[in-house]
Amino acid sequence: MPYLNKTVSLPEPVDCRILTAALDLFVEHGFHNVSVHDVQKQANVSIGSIYNHFGGKEGIAKALYKHLLNEFQEMIDSVISETRSSRECCNRIIARLFEYTETRRNIMAFLLHTKHREFLSGEPPLCHSSPFAAMRKIVADGMAANEIRSGDPWVMTASIFGGAIRLIHLRLDGVIDQPLPGYYQQVIDNIWKGMA
């Protein structure tokens, strides 16, 4: 069930229908404002099936989280493999994130705009997940290669991606009404050239 790369919608298996319904509902109303009955209704399956497949509401969220995190990681990997310089790598990641915010809004919202800690017990925070670790590694490599000014890895990574992530939040909140890719060049310039 490839979410990030899905292009056509075939008659999907049951567990995929459940995950898709849950994703949409969780993003629209928030995890705690969605009942298992809501998911069951929207996915056109019975409650029994949900418990058979995922063991409960939190099980759905956990499966969703792991799945989308994997696809996020694959996106990062693909960018790394097709890019040489660290700076260009950061830029392309931002470009991809901006695109995905437009084309796969709910996935971005669930990954970047959700307090997972409030309903995913035992999961480490998102910023400790492998895709984010990969982003910090890119920055660290860039600092080692003198492409990026030296500093604390967490701080430098936050400074590079923070503006873009903030824009994604604003866009997901409906505050910005233009597609993010239109701001790409401006954001990139701000990062590398500074705001002065």
Next chain:
Amino acid sequence: MPYLNKTVSLPEPVDCRILTAALDLFVEHGFHNVSVHDVQKQANVSIGSIYNHFGGKEGIAKALYKHLLNEFQEMIDSVISETRSSRECCNRIIARLFEYTETRRNIMAFLLHTKHREFLSGEPPLCHSSPFAAMRKIVADGMAANEIRSGDPWVMTASIFGGAIRLIHLRLDGVIDQPLPGYYQQVIDNIWKGMA
């Protein structure tokens, strides 16, 4: 009941005890994982008092939100009044936010690290509140005065404050274990000089 400026803890009135208890619980467990009974217990008041004062759980959250937003606004105003240039103004706001993250953690967490939309019905998003509007105005003034490179106000504001806000999130999540003020100079340099 001055939260942001509170220095001593006197015998507080009932509604203040309720708000303080709710703030701590909401931040620690999340709004939906806290029951009115939890607040009642922690505040040492009865359920009846809570409903008399705030009308319910959402009423508590709404009162808390409005109150803290006001104090946030006062902080911004005080920075504006003591600063001349727009750039210096942005810097001082970041400095204050970093300080508050250390000294008034729960207030920062409730304001900046919470999805208010999931439980505050009818409230506009935080970024439309007056303090955030004031921050955008500072940036707009800076662009008009050629202190800040020109561009879309939302994008430029996100680029200036995005890195700092991201660091605050990471600090609140317990990912960064050093006090944020120690990173202030580095963050400021990244913003104005760029990362290259």
Next chain:
DNA sequence: GTCTATACGCTGATAGAC
């Protein structure tokens, strides 16, 4: 204004037929 006791709807979860 404050408190205790209570009502009642909703939700997560299970049992058991098919």
Next chain:
DNA sequence: GTCTATCAGCGTATAGAC
């Protein structure tokens, strides 16, 4: 594996004494 019917507990909110 899928479904329906049902349960048990929690959590909001109210009623009414003090």
